[in-house]
Amino acid sequence: MEYVIEMLNITKEFPGIIANDDITLQVKQGEIHALLGENGAGKSTLMSVLFGLYQPEKGMIKIKGEEVKIKNPNEANRYAIGMVHQHFKLVHNFTVLENIVLGVEETNKGIIKLENARKKVLDLSHRYHLNVDPDALISDITVGMQQRVEILKMLFRDNEILIFDEPTAVLTPQEISELMKIMKELVREGKSIIFITHKLNEIKEVADRCTILRKGRYIDTVDVASTSKEELSEMMVGRKVNLTVEKQEASPQQTILKVDHLSYRPVHAHKNVLTNISFEARAGEIVCIAGIDGNGQTELVYALTGMIEATEGKVFLKDKDISKESVRQRALDGMAHIPEDRHKHGLILDYNLSENLILKNYFDEAHQKHGFINFKRMKEDALRLIDKFDIRSGQQDKTIVRSMSGGNQQKAIVAREIDTNADLLIAVQPTRGLDVGAIEYIHKQLIEQRDQGKAVLLVSLELDEVMNVSDRILVMYEGEIVANLNPKEITTQELGLYMAGSKRGEGL
Ligand SMILES: Nc1ncnc2c1ncn2[C@@H]1O[C@H](COP(=O)(O)OP(=O)(O)OP(=O)(O)O)[C@@H](O)[C@H]1O
Ligand SMILES: [Mg+2]
Incomplete structure (x- = not known):
């Protein structure tokens, strides 16, 4: 089977707007599939449908060729789908480790056992160079670190289909290039990634294919290597975009x-x-x-x-x-x-x-x-x-x-x-x-x-x-x-x- 995930003809409406209007997204096993579209095009909504947060009005989802109904995020997890949300969903007064195990805690007579989890987290953190301190409080760590905690949450649950909703928007250039490495490593191990970003350079760097949405509609799915940044942005915005900044010399005053x-x-x-x-x-x-x-x-x-x-x-x-x-x-x-x-x-x-x-x-x-x-x-x-x-x-x-x-x-x-x-x-x-x-x-x-x-x-x-x-x-x-x-x-x-x-x- 070529596709691990198929979202077919998905329609999702909100009051006053059709956020997803007959959208199809097909993700191959082991690829990084970029999802590109203007602000409000419907990317996060589509991913929330895949993650079981929303039920679509129309359309179906197939995993490895079989139709499934994903009723909630726990079910998504059972299908090995994990998601790093655009705005993280961490408990700020919990530690890193507590956040990672939240919902899948190992208990003994009602008492939470963290030792195995701690070991697994440290192993994963080490293996992917994530460098997290399991005992730090979320409220004390940087946004970049918080994101790594979200990534660890997915890895900890052995998720195979990883959704990254604008992971790089909050990262420094150094952290971004590290994340790109991590993503490549993950697909090398057979995981599949859906990657949302507005940065065309990043798509060019890591993505294999790219699906473009505009105003809730499906535009096209293209091969990234053979599509230029200009073509990508034109498909997405529907007009030519000037990617360089034009300005006159400054004349500073008081x-x-x-x-x-x-x-x-x-x-x-x-x-x-x-x-x-x-x-x-x-x-x-x-x-x-x-x-x-x-x-x-x-x-x-x-x-x-x-x-x-x-x-x-x-x-x-x-x-x-x-x-x-x-x-x-x-x-x-x-x-x-x-x-x-x-x-x-x-x-x-x-x-x-x-x-x-x-x-x-x-x-x-x-x-x-x-x-x-x-x-x-x-x-x-x-x-x-x-x-x-x-x-x-x-x-x-x-x-x-x-x-x-x-x-x-x-x-x-x-x-x-x-x-x-x-x-x-x-x-x-x-x-x-x-x-x-x-x-x-x-x-x-x-x-x-x-x-x-x-x-x-x-x-x-x-x-x-x-x-x-x-x-x-x-x-x-x-x-x-x-x-x-x-x-x-x-x-x-x-x-x-x-x-x-x-x-x-x-x-x-
Ligand atoms: N829970 C909701 N209730 C009402 N409207 C919503 C809801 N979620 C999303 N929308 C609307 O649906 C449209 C698509 O939103 P969505 O968040 O999917 O866009 P996006 O492509 O992820 O944009 P961005 O790049 O800015 O994150 C927007 O117009 C938004 O206002
Ligand atoms: Mg979004």
Whole structure:
């Protein structure tokens, strides 16, 4: 039998939208099969159908030629199907090991036995170079590590068909290349992988075949080696996409953000997470903070936006000392922030889209009177932003944000923040999880903000983005800024050396 998995003519509807409209996906044994499509095209929905989270209205699923009904994820597991979700499903106050065994615990007289599990986890972790600490709490480990825990969960259950829903969106370039190796190793051992990603380079690198979806419909399944990136993106978006960023030379003006000898040491920590950070971002320039994940970028942004208080040093916004200001006051002073963690800090998932779009200004005069929200205004704002930023969902402004596709949630945040028209836009991984068409659009928006005389502070792990979008690059390494570079004067390789700490800029 050629196919391990066949999803035939699958249709799945949600209120106001047909998420999957007669989609067919056939996966061969031992292949990496990419699933490509715009934000909201229906990829995660299709995978949730395969994983038993949703029941399709129409269509059938065959495993090795035999029709099956997958009623829930436990049944999917019994068919050896495992899934790493786009937004992880881990219990944050459990340890790594507890999360991995959850649901398949070995017990003795009602007591959970973890010793065998621990051994198996350590073996798997070692074998696939996952490097996880079984006793760490999920809430204490990085997103990249959390993902490895999700991978271990599948391996621990001996799953044969592995679904990766945008695994690389949250990873650093180094972690991505490690994941690619892991994936290749897994298929070499006979496992089959369905791989969702928006990054065409990754598809070219690991995938054998690729199925393309657009607006809930099946477009084609192609052989990856004989299809160019341009062809892939055109099939997916339905038009030609410019994969390079076009912009004029920057002409920086007055200083908007000034960071002055900022240091941060968490309570009880033995060393600084940020050490003596000083830099400026001026009107009309895009300054990028580059670095490998975990070198203090997150804390720097927290300190700038008021989510933590720096231990030493000051932050000025247009000459005003904002070091002690609240998050809201900083926003009112002219700071917009696209946060790194969209679920934790960017959205209220159980609010609808229009409510989320006014989170930054519901309290101002235009949006409320005597404590009552101006619903007419709220709806107008929402519809305008939905249209301008092409935010797709089932029920427009009334859609509960939790039900929106990951990329469209991100677009909602970007729309809200850019719309505040702030002098400083701090954008952390703004294109994470976006499709190529949306990335093109967001990059244009960042450049437009710059050209309108705003200062943009872009924090990105994506080397291409760093090199193509920024006017100046500050590299962070172990909590310090170790280089101030002109992207035109360096190569990606050199940038990599600074990021790895093996090179340091002068005069810093
Ligand atoms: N539980 C749900 N309730 C209502 N609508 C939903 C639900 N899940 C998905 N949708 C809608 O179905 C459509 C497809 O969503 P899906 O998450 O499958 O997209 P996707 O291809 O994975 O996109 P992305 O690349 O942004 O992750 C979207 O318009 C989304 O709003
Ligand atoms: Mg998705």
